[in-house]
Amino acid sequence: MRKLRITVDGRVYNVVVEELGEGAEPHERAAPVRETPASAPLAPPPVAVPPPHETAAGPGAVVAPLGGTVQSIGVTLGSVIALGDEVAIIEAMKMKNVVRSHVAGKVASIAVAANQSVETGQVLLTVA
Numbered sequence: 001m002r003k004l005r006i007t008v009d010g011r012v013y014n015v016v017v018e019e020l021g022e023g024a025e026p027h028e029r030a031a032p033v034r035e036t037p038a039s040a041p042l043a044p045p046p047v048a049v050p051p052p053h054e055t056a057a058g059p060g061a062v063v064a065p066l067g068g069t070v071q072s073i074g075v076t077l078g079s080v081i082a083l084g085d086e087v088a089i090i091e092a093m094k095m096k097n098v099v100r101s102h103v104a105g106k107v108a109s110i111a112v113a114a115n116q117s118v119e120t121g122q123v124l125l126t127v128a
Contacts, residue, residue, distance in 0.1 A: 001018055062123070066120050072088065077107055081107060108128035112124050
């Protein structure tokens with residue numbers, strides 16, 4: 001038996017865990033499990049700081065809706081695109097996801113290339 005402290009949704013609990021070897025069965029008459037709040041509060045969880053590329057997105061930025069690998073960029077620098085035009089394809093978990101523009105205008109910059117890994121919220125291109 002091992003005593004552990006776990007945190008679930010910000011609440012801290014002291015628990016007793018029985019370790020079972022491979023093929024072992026748990027004790028038939030195990031004592032009832034009772035959760036016990038920890039007496040000493042732990043430090044609050046750290047605040048997530050977004051990566052720099054997420055905060056750089058402006059109103060004309062088209063960002064990655066999910067993390068994955070850029071399969072292709074469907075526009076070139078200077079292309080004129082309309083609202084809803086396909087601008088890129090991102091592959092995630094062996095599925096190809098079409099990225100469409102939420103703005104219309106002229107492609108001012110392209111921040112990624114094919115076969116590049118991207119994270120959710122990363123700027124793919126900018127439309128002016």
